Amino acid sequence: MPESITKNLFKLSIKLPDLAIESLNAYLLTLNDKNILIDTGSPSYGSISLLVEELEDLGMKISDINEIIITHFHIDHIGLAYLLSKLAKVKIIIGNVEYNFIKRFKYRYEEMIKILKLNGASQQLLNIAFDFTSGFRANIYSRVGELNNVETVNDSQQLYNLKFLFTPGHTIGHICIYDEENKLLLSGDTLLADITPNVSLYEENSNPLNDYLKSLKRISKLEIKKSLPAHGRIIENTEERIRELIKHHEERLNEILEIMGNRELTAYEIATKIKWKLKYNGWDELDPSQKYLAMGETLAHLKYLEDIDAVRRRISDGVIKYVKQKENVKISL
Ligand SMILES: [Zn+2]
Known part of the structure; x- marks a missing residue:
């Protein structure tokens, strides 16, 4: 109706x-x-x-x-x-x-x-x-x-x-x-x-x-x-x-920085470690379309972090790895 x-x-x-x-x-x-x-x-x-x-x-x-x-x-x-x-x-x-x-x-x-x-x-x-x-x-x-x-x-x-x-x-x-x-x-x-x-x-x-x-x-x-x-x-x-909504993205940006710690990770590796707001117990449980959207979200957040110089990329063996620019960066939007 x-x-x-x-x-x-x-x-x-x-x-x-x-x-x-x-x-x-x-x-x-x-x-x-x-x-x-x-x-x-x-x-x-x-x-x-x-x-x-x-x-x-x-x-x-x-x-x-x-x-x-x-x-x-x-x-x-x-x-x-x-x-x-x-x-x-x-x-x-x-x-x-x-x-x-x-x-x-x-x-x-x-x-x-x-x-x-x-x-x-x-x-x-x-x-x-x-x-x-x-x-x-x-x-x-x-x-x-x-x-x-x-x-x-x-x-x-x-x-x-x-x-x-x-x-x-x-x-x-x-x-x-x-x-x-x-x-x-x-x-x-x-x-x-x-x-x-x-x-x-x-x-x-x-x-x-x-x-x-x-x-x-x-x-x-x-x-x-x-x-x-x-x-x-x-x-x-x-x-x-x-x-x-702004708060949600602020939290996600900080979550990504936390996941990275001082490691070099690909966007895909980061996507598998984010706590997505879905009912699931691990990355493998998500259906492929959810994984696709999650990957797109992760890339969007990494691009944002890159543009504000919070992270930088390094290409090794044809794959982009992200690393934090400095320790203890906290994003506030
Ligand atoms: Zn729609």
Whole structure:
């Protein structure tokens, strides 16, 4: 059953049967002359049937949707965009940075394999990288990149009563959508209430954790009554949640420094030693996709530590090993 947020904004619960995260909050904005869906669900029967049912409860059908705004390229958000655009001639709206990333996505597999190998990843991780960066998923992304009814938006651009705010970190071009009049933030996966959004290194010359922390600071300057995330509960106290998320990353950075001690370790070795917030008794118990995300997180944190000169890398036998720059460094964000 859709949940009414304002008189013209509804939260739709869309099942994600094929993904660990299980459910997406899509949002439907009904304007006088058009209906806008924000995020879509995965390319699955579960998602499309729930979308149809949720719309039906509002007296609407798929063909009543005129535009889709995509917060970021991940499969649970963009997954049905291509199909809906073909079925109902829906216009797709996406941030220009994210759009350019989709356009060059076909090179991502090779880059990820290079990064993973350099960082000592196991063969199992190299295998799972294919699922995330190539094959079925990459095909879905590329198809959206080939549509001719895509409109890209720039940072701070205003459309209707919405302002697009680029909040990179979870992905390179993630956007949040701010409804200034109602003081609501559609936060995508940048702010989540129940879990900490994944922040992974996606390209060698990037610092996604730094981007993410800057994005959180940017959001904290807005007046927000409620944040409406793409998964889980609505965030009633955005400021508090932002503080918790910053604290989480501060703790993780210090945990990594502690794990390193005065040893030289690869990012993979560090990833296996971090206490991930998951129910498990050891690295081997994690499923391959959890390990892949954990490795990405570890790399993002190491990149951050490297850029503030807390650690440095040394290449030996074609593998990067990290070592602390000095003893007793404590990171405070
Ligand atoms: Zn998501």
